[in-house]
Each structure stands twice: as C-alpha cells, then as structure tokens.
Amino acid sequence: MKMTKCRSDLKCDFYGCKNNAKYAFSTKGFIRKELVFCEDCMKSMFECFSKNLVPKGVESAFKGKRKKENL
Numbered sequence: 001m002k003m004t005k006c007r008s009d010l011k012c013d014f015y016g017c018k019n020n021a022k023y024a025f026s027t028k029g030f031i032r033k034e035l036v037f038c039e040d041c042m043k044s045m046f047e048c049f050s051k052n053l054v055p056k057g058v059e060s061a062f063k064g065k066r067k068k069e070n071l
C-alpha cells in the first residue's frame with residue numbers, strides 16, 4: 001500500500017466527514033483508484049490501529065488469550 005499527499009479538491013472518504021482530504025491511499029483500483037482521508041480521520045484511524053496492532057514484545061505476553069479468540 002502506498003500513501004501520498006492527495007489533491008486538495010477531494011473530500012475525505014470517511015463516512016460523515018466533510019473535510020478536505022489530505023492523504024490518499026492507492027488501492028490499485030479494486031473499488032476505485034484511491035481512498036482519501038483528512039488529517040483528523042487519519043489521526044483517529046491511527047489511534048485505532050495502535051490500539052489493535054500491539055507491538056511484538058507485548059504481543060507475546062497475550063498469546064494464550066489471542067489463540068482462544070481466534071477459535
């Protein structure tokens with residue numbers, strides 16, 4: 001996946017968001033060529049990712065629990 005600065009005339013793709021988009025993700029054209037997000041949505045997405053994507057060292061401590069969740 002590739003992230004670029006997007007054209008300023010595009011609106012953020014996040015549902016309900018009316019900001020101008022600032023960043024664009026190339027999706028290789030599956031649905032459309034790129035998804036664009038504004039700075040606020042990027043920040044909230046990043047917070048969401050960092051909560052769910054646990055760093056490797058921490059992850060091993062929760063391995064037992066994770067396996068159960070995957071069943």
Ligand SMILES: [Zn+2]
Nearest residue numbers: 012017038041
């Ligand atoms: Zn937005």
